[in-house]
Every structure is written in structure tokens, then in C-alpha cells.
Amino acid sequence: MARAITLAGPIPLSQYMGAANAHYYATRDPLGERGDFTTAPEISQMFGELIGLWLADMWDRAGRPAARYVEFGPGRGTLAADALRAMAKAGLEPPVNFVETSPVLRASQAERVPHAEWSLDLIGVEEDMPLLVVANEFFDALPIRQLVKTDMGWRERLVACQDTLFLPIVGDRGFDQIIPQHLRDAEFGSILETSPPTVAILRALAKRLLEQGGAALIIDYGYEGPAIGDTLQAVRGHEYVNPFDQPGEADLTAHVDFATLKEAAEVEGLVVHGPVTQGAFLKALGIDARADSLSRAHPDRAPSIALDRERLVDDEQMGELFKVIALTAPGWPAPEGFR
Template sequence: MSAKSGASLADRLARMIDMAGPIPVAQFMAAANTHYYATRDPLGVAGDFTTAPEISQMFGELTGLWLADLWDRAGRPAAHYVELGPGRGTLAVDALRAARTAGLTPPVHLVETSPTLIAAQRSRLPDAIWHETVASLPDDRPLLIVANEFFDALPIRQLMRTAAGWRELMVDRRDGRFVPLPGTVPFDGAVPAGLTGAAEGSIVESCPAAVAIIDALARRLAAQGGALIAIDYGYEGPAVGDTLQALSAHRFADPFEAPGERDLTAHVDFASLAEAARSAGVSASTVVGQGAWLEALGIAARSAALSRAQPGRAAEIAAARARLTGDDAMGTLFKALALTAPGWPHPAGF
């Protein structure tokens, strides 16, 4: 869908729907997020949301040490660092700084499509190599892959149980507004067996794009070696529930209003990612809460060290740790999944 006309994304989507009929939620979400991320830096106080690496350096540092520990126990092979959707580059800077203390200094590869964010990343990581998709990642050595809050922004398919059976949710126009309504094509065969009898009005979500990316990366790991850590908010499916949401100025908003002007996300089904990875020939860990993972990696010791070095920031550092690990914050809502290549050691924290 070309943006050369100068019309807003909302206008272009409206025209498409008026001319050709309703579009799947997945298509609406993909168009909205493509525009959103291409046209702004969404992070921080002035943006719409804040990610764990922006809360504290401890998150990136422990991620880097997690990678370095695996790499060390795997025999210290030549490897590449890969990050999917690296935001401003904050996590990569912190992770690579920590990894260097263990002797790990890999070439850096960033998978990113946003010109705005690439500019921010380049200012911090000038020697990185950028990729639009995972397909162009190098195939000559093991990959150490980080995906923090990446999969939640990929487009999801939503199926709703109606009186006539399961139907895909489509985005239509009513009274000048975008609204989700069930389509007319049966989708009963696409619903997991255990959920087919769910109550009328129930919604089942899937993310084919996430499964495809995991499949591609897992095949790389199986062939090249390495590991992947995925951290996001999510659940272990299959399950029913509508998790599509929008954030605008750090507040929840209507996901079908002002497409392309707010961040659209959905909870990640970690079970589907793990299943895809195992089918491609790699090991998938249990799924653990972000808080438990960070505590196992030593965030208590790291926060204590930072507080001793900067006593004036002790309260701020303690608050950041609580936000990253607390059950009432990111500690249990956010989860972690590790993938490891055949022959690679068991990952710490799982």
C-alpha cells in the first residue's frame, strides 16, 4: 500500500475496505505497525512505552552475561551477535559491554526495518550490520540471538466462536470507524482441538509470522550452532482470550482507532514458539518468568554493586530491580524462553 498519495494510513485502509471489503485483523495490525515503527521513536517518556533495557542497564548486562556463559561452556567458538527489533540499541550496548568482560566480542547484526530506529542504533553501534529480515543473517558460524519484546508486535490472526462456528475476525467500517467483526468463511479446522468447544464469543489467537521466524532461526541454530533468548509478555497456549491491545502515551487505547499512530501488540504464545523450535531440531527450555530468570542470573548482586558504586542512585536502582522482577510489575507477566543448538549446554536460569 503506497504512502505516496499523502493520505493518512487510516484513509488508505478505509478506502481499501470500502472498495474490497473487510480485511483480516492480521492485515490491519501489520499495516498499522509497519507505519508506526517507520515514522517515530516510540520509546521513553516522550513515546508510547518503555522496555526493560530502557528501565535499567542491569537487564542488558545480565542478558550479555547469559550469552557469554553459554558461549564459554560451548567452547568459545567464533560467533555472531544478533538482535531482533533492537529499539534504540540500548540492550545491545549493555549486553555487549558485559559480554566483553568474559572475552566475547562478536560481530553485531541487527534485524530492523525502521529508518528512525536504525539511525538511533547506528549512533550507538556504528559497526553493526543491519538486516531487513532474518533471511540475510550470516551462515558461517553460531548465532547468539536476542529477541526482547519483538514477537509481541507481529500480526496475529484472531478466530471467534460464533453461533455458526469459528470465524476469522475481520476489520470493517461502521459509522466512520474501524470495527472487528466475524467473517463468513468457516475456520473450525484452524482451532486447536482442545478449544473447539469454547463458549460463543471466545477468541483464539495465533501468530503465523512468529512461528515462521522461529522456524527459520531454529533451522539456522541446528545447522550453525548457537542459542536464542526470547523475552516478552505472554502465556503458554493453547488458550482462549483477546490480547490485542494498543498503547498511546503509556496508556491503553482502542487498537482499532488511529491505525499507525499507536503501538499494537498481543501476548506471545510461548508454547507455539517452543513447538516450532523443537520441530526444527533444537532444544527449547521451559518457560520461566522474567523475574525468576533475572534473579537466577544474579540481578540482586548486580543491583547491590551498582548501589555501592553510586550510592546516590540506590533508591532508583532498587526501584528498577523491583520493576523488572516484581510479581506486580514485569516479573511474571513477562516470560523467557531459550533455544539452544544440538550439543550446546543447558542455558542458565531455566
């Protein structure tokens, strides 16, 4: 990337982020204590089990149609394995499709869900039945654009390279006309983020749900925007690092704008529920009862189960920052956890 930028000039932040993450995810398993970060399914089986029961409940109240389980960015396959186990107890044993680009993670997923089928996007998923979709910490890794308020107006943040040192700069093309009216007079240095790939994927998913029926559950850390703020971050070895240092060797993410997700889905004709916080959602689904049940079955693990539950739902940990929305096709039942 350094050579390309040096020869051709600065590139948009979105292009930099896309190239860096493509290399990052293709070359490693980033999860767990030995990796760079830990996701909710890796913290506790309770997370995936409750999502599986949520899907099974939707399926049951929709009339128990033949349906496919589809997961975007399924990590090691841990969430799917836990969810499928819970679904099977409710009588739901769907075919499984994983939307995954990483060959390393596909290998891990195959160990946990050997009967899954893989594709690079939704185009590879058959159109024969309703879809039960999960996307946990998927949208945060999609490339973002950053627009910066300067004394010349709003300009896009680009990434330049000098002697293999990457650094953000401001471009000279104006973007004032696409800035929401109430944000155009923001202070100099203000940053507004957008994610065109997020909208494109959401619209493609909406089209499939409208044609085939089904529901989607999206869980990620984020906010309801549009709002001013720089949320680009890089994590390596469970610590925050400079996003412009060693691209491709750290996980680059940005907070998800749930208002944009909601608007994109509603424009396409889906019914949107939420967002609600992850803590409220998991409590509504019965995580407290599940934690008690696990503790009784495994008294030696009771303290760690309590800590895992707290990590998932406590406002100071994942409970408040992470948000949840559900998308349902017209005619499908209203989901639990959003009342």
C-alpha cells in the first residue's frame, strides 16, 4: 500500500481502511486472548443461545416455514454453533450460510459448523426460502469516509504516505452539499463519518428479506446519528493503537450509525425494531434466568458465569455501548426484546 500511495498519491480513508482490513482478516484469527479482541459469543455461550432462541421464536410465530440461517462475519462460528444448538431444541434445524471472506476464519467455522456453506456476499445465498439473519460486530469493520470541517468548508480525509509513514491529510474537493443542514456550521476540525458499503449491504439484505421473507438481527457498537465525532479506532493485542501505524496488522473499526441503518431499511420497505441497548435486549430475552440455570448446573463455574453476564449487560461494559436492531419483512411477527 505504501508504494501505491507514494506513486499515485493520497487515497480516501475508506480505501485505506478497506485494504488494511482485507489483509488483516485474510491472514489471522484475531479473536480470543491470543488475538486482538474478544466478541460477545466468545465471552459466553449465553449470548449465542439467546439469539438462537430469539430466531426460533420468530420462526415459530411466523408459522414454522422452511428457512435459512445466514450470518455475516461469523468469526470462529461460535455464535452460530451456540444458536443452532438452541434452535434445534425448539425444533428448528435450518441450512446454514456464512458470509465470510477470510480463509483463516472459514477454517475455524468449519470445525464448529461443518455443514455450513460459504459465500463472499448474499449473491451466493440461495433465494429459495425465508432468511434468519444475524450480523454481530460485522458493520463496524466496513470502510468509512470521514469528512472534515475546514476553513474552506467540508473536505474528505485522505491518507498520504511519506517514507512508509502513513498520515491523514485533508483533500481539496468540497462536500458541503451532502452535509446535513444542521451540521454544516460545525466547528473547524469537526468530523462527520459515513459508510457507503454499510448502506449498500443493508439495501441488498432488505431486498432479499422483502422477496423471501424473514428477519435480521444486527448487533454492534454505535450511536444514532448523524453526529459529529471521530470514531475510527485500531486494536492490536487488546489495546488501542494508532490506526495509521502498520496497516493490516491491527483491526480497524468505527462506530455504527444505527439511524442510517434504520433509515436505509425503512426506505426499502422493511419494518425496523429498535435500536435498544444490548444489555436491555439480553435481559428481555432472559439472560438472568439462563445464568442462574448454568450456575446451578455448574456450581464451580458460578463466579465466572456471573462475571460473563455482567460483561455482556452492564452499562459500563458492553451493555450500553452495543446496540441491537431487528429488521422484519412485512407480515412477519414483531420480535421479542424491543417493547
